[in-house]
Amino acid sequence: MNFDALPRAEFLDRLGGIFEHSPWVAEAVVDRRPFGSLDGLHRAMVAAVMAAEPAQQLALIEAHPELAGKLARSGGLTAASAGEQASLGLDRLDQAEVARFDQANARYRARFGFPFIIAVKAQRDRRVILGALETRAEHDRATEIATALAEVAKIARFRLEALAESGAAS
Structure with missing residues (x-):
């Protein structure tokens, strides 16, 4: 396209x-x-x-949903976010995984005031994502804002590529 x-x-x-x-x-x-x-x-x-x-920039970060969060479980994600989370099975977690994600998301949000962002499509395993969520909660705020913006840029690249491919087929 x-x-x-x-x-x-x-x-x-x-x-x-x-x-x-x-x-x-x-x-x-x-x-x-x-x-x-x-x-x-x-x-x-x-x-x-x-x-x-x-x-x-902060509003852009805050516009992202929590991974495997309540909004995802209630079906309230954008189509792009829902597809990205589903690609690693974040929409099919067992109760223990849901509890761990909820706890890690809450800790992260309490520390930074915004949701954890990672380019899910760049990952291969949801355990890696959970580990990154737990590890990045230790960052300082400035580092985490920069990291979140870098992840937003990766997500945008994946979405642009998907849009370009879908448009080429039409």
């Missing part, structure tokens, strides 16, 4: 959800076209996030 060739409204419609509940990222880059490639588009979107005010 050639994102550079899309009409402005279609660009915003298709790319508005690449960053979770944050259409402002697509809005920030739409008039910077052409990007020339998917890499160029991704770099521009990540640069827009990194140039945003800290409060807007």
